Every structure is written in structure tokens, then in C-alpha cells.
Amino acid sequence: MKIIQLEYFCAVSRFHSITQAAQHLYVTPPAISSAIKELEKEFSISLFTRSKNHVTLTKEGELFYQKAANLLQTINQTTSEFMDLGKQAIPIKVGIPPLLSTIFFPEMLIAFQNEYPDIPVELYEYGSLRAAKLVQEDALDLALVNMNFYELDKLNSYRILSDKIVFCVSKKHPLAKETSITVDLLKDEPLMMYNSDSVQNSTLNELFEAAGIKPNIIMQASQLYTIRNFISHNLGGACIYSSLLANMPEFAGIPIMPTVEQEIGIVWPKGKYLSSRVEKFINFTKKHAPAVTERLFAK
Incomplete structure (x- = not known):
């Protein structure tokens, strides 16, 4: 058993896919498949139930994953402690x-x-x-x-810090002079939302769902530069942190009511x-x- 084999096995367990694990680890799928087969042969167990595009841990595989993950965590922690002892400049x-x-x-x-x-x-x-x-x-x-x-x-x-979400639009936008806005009023507004790994995105989706609204999403982005460009051309609005407006004086930030604290x-x-x-x-x-x-x- 080698550490690299355990790392490959744990990655496949998390992604439920040899291909995705390979992409994450920057290795080839055959390298990962070979490492897992060697583990299964060494310990005479079946770690995964395999389908065409998906792998699932067997009962034995689940127990093996718990042990392997704990072992890798211990190795990483010990390595970090040794690095500290050696005073190496680890980022x-x-x-x-x-x-x-x-x-x-x-x-x-x-x-x-x-x-x-x-x-x-x-x-x-x-x-x-x-x-x-x-x-x-x-x-x-x-x-x-x-x-x-x-x-x-x-x-x-x-x-x-505590912040709040505001609806940000161009000062030429029809809503720009509003002192506040409700989620209902955003029903037909072209919106820029964020990528799926954003908490802010999840918060907004919950608000829309609670109000029975299907938002008019014209773009999903992660970079503020892209969002600013769309707003500046008056193509739509975005719900952003109010603190971002400190560096965006050319835009209007309309408070959302009730207040959405973050x-x-x-x-x-x-x-x-x-x-x-x-x-x-x-x-x-x-x-x-x-x-x-x-x-x-x-x-």
C-alpha cells in the first residue's frame, strides 16, 4: 500500500468518478484505475461498484475510505509539523x-x-x-x-463584518432612483447571477423561490469586472454586497427589503x-x- 494509492482512492470516493478524480489530480484515468486495482488485489476486497459513468463505494469500500481518509489527514498534519520544525517557507x-x-x-x-x-x-x-x-x-x-x-x-x-445585499443598476436604469426594492419587483428584470459555488447565489435563489418567482437570468458570472461591464451598458442589474459600491460610484445601489444580511x-x-x-x-x-x-x- 502506497500513500499515492490512498490519495487516488479517496479522490474517486469523493467525486464518484475516476475521470473527475483524474482531472482534479492532473493524472490519467488509467493511472487511478491501476492504483485502485492494486489496492483491491492487496487486501482482497472490492472497493467500488462500477457503472458506465459512475462508481459507488461498496460496504467494505466505505470502511476503507474512513480509515484511508484519517490516515491521509494524519500524514498531512505530521508533514506540516515537520515542515514547521525545519522552518521551511511553505506557502x-x-x-x-x-x-x-x-x-x-x-x-x-x-x-x-x-x-x-x-x-x-x-x-x-x-x-x-x-x-x-x-x-x-x-x-x-x-x-x-x-x-x-x-x-x-x-x-x-x-x-x-456584516454586510447586506443591494440591487445594483446603472444610473440610467428606470429603478435607479428608488429608495428600496422588494424581490417581487425583480421578477421581470434582467439579472446577472453568480456561479453555483457562491453562497450569495444560494441566498438569492431561496428568496426567489420563497416569493414564487422564476428570475430572468441573462448571465451567470464570477468576476466583478464582467458584471460591471453589463451594468454600465444598462443590460441588467445584479444583487451585490453594499460594500462593493464604495468603489463603484457610477452605479446606483438600491436596498432590498426586507434587508438581506450577509x-x-x-x-x-x-x-x-x-x-x-x-x-x-x-x-x-x-x-x-x-x-x-x-x-x-x-x-
Whole structure:
């Protein structure tokens, strides 16, 4: 049994697909199939029930996955501890949703590197749901997220600020001068929504569903640049964080009633070893958070 075999097996277990696991790990499907067959042969068990495009864990496979996942977690934690002992400059891997990255970065990253020049940081853009999942899987050390998702209790978290969602349109838009708006009034409005791994997207879909509305979605995007371009050409509107408007004075932000509050913060693993590097980043973020809030809402 080799560590790489366990990594391949656990990836297939999570994705229920050899092809998707191969894409995620940047290896070929035959390499993964061979590793799993070797495990099954070594331990004389059948790990998966296979169909044309889908694999499902057998009863023995489920038990094997629990043991393998725990073993890999222990190996990763031990490796991290050894790296700390050796004082090697291992980067902190931070997940950031594209919209939130415009609020907090690059200012916060620059400030952190000024204080800790010997600690490298790598940023990865994912929606909040995907970023939080990758933190649970140890693929990321921590993530900046919209905290309004149901599995938050599986992670440690720290709230940085409370924000609200507003309907953002061009100042030429017929609704631009409204002082507030309800979800019902958005029924026929061309809307730009976010990708499926966005908590904000889930929040909005729940609002529309509760109101019995099928929104007129003309685009799904993740980048603020794309959304701004569509709004500036008066092609539609988007529901965004009110704090984003501080850097978008050319647009009108209409409060949605009742108010849709959103909590923004950082998450990191529960019950796992944290390297001193990650602890420093978390403590720095907590210290830096009041300045971020003051900057955003002073404008």
C-alpha cells in the first residue's frame, strides 16, 4: 500500500468518478484505475461498484475510505509539523471568492507580507461553498467566505463584518432612483447571477423561490469586472454586497427589503493541527478586520 494509492482512492470516493478524480489530480484515468486495482488485489476486497459513468463505494469500500481518509489527514498534519520544525517557507493556501477578493485584497495581503515577509501566501479563487469544502479536505489552509451556509459549524470561523445585499443598476436604469426594492419587483428584470459555488447565489435563489418567482437570468458570472461591464451598458442589474459600491460610484445601489444580511469572515479546520504560519495569518486577519470595516463603511 502506497500513500499515492490512498490519495487516488479517496479522490474517486469523493467525486464518484475516476475521470473527475483524474482531472482534479492532473493524472490519467488509467493511472487511478491501476492504483485502485492494486489496492483491491492487496487486501482482497472490492472497493467500488462500477457503472458506465459512475462508481459507488461498496460496504467494505466505505470502511476503507474512513480509515484511508484519517490516515491521509494524519500524514498531512505530521508533514506540516515537520515542515514547521525545519522552518521551511511553505506557502499558506488561502481561498478567496472573486467578489470578496475585491474588498479585502490586495491591501490585506500587502499588509500581511509587510509584517511577515518570510511567510509566502498563495491565493486561490473559489466561490465560498467550494472554498469551505476545500478547507475541510485540507486542500486549503483557510478561506475568506460568505458565512451564510449550513455547514459552517463544521469549521472554525471568525466574522470580519456584516454586510447586506443591494440591487445594483446603472444610473440610467428606470429603478435607479428608488429608495428600496422588494424581490417581487425583480421578477421581470434582467439579472446577472453568480456561479453555483457562491453562497450569495444560494441566498438569492431561496428568496426567489420563497416569493414564487422564476428570475430572468441573462448571465451567470464570477468576476466583478464582467458584471460591471453589463451594468454600465444598462443590460441588467445584479444583487451585490453594499460594500462593493464604495468603489463603484457610477452605479446606483438600491436596498432590498426586507434587508438581506450577509456575514463575511474566515474559516479554518476544526480539531486539526494548525501550523504557526496559519495561526499568524488568522491572528493578523482578526487584528486587521476593524480597519477593513472602517475603510469600507466610511465611504
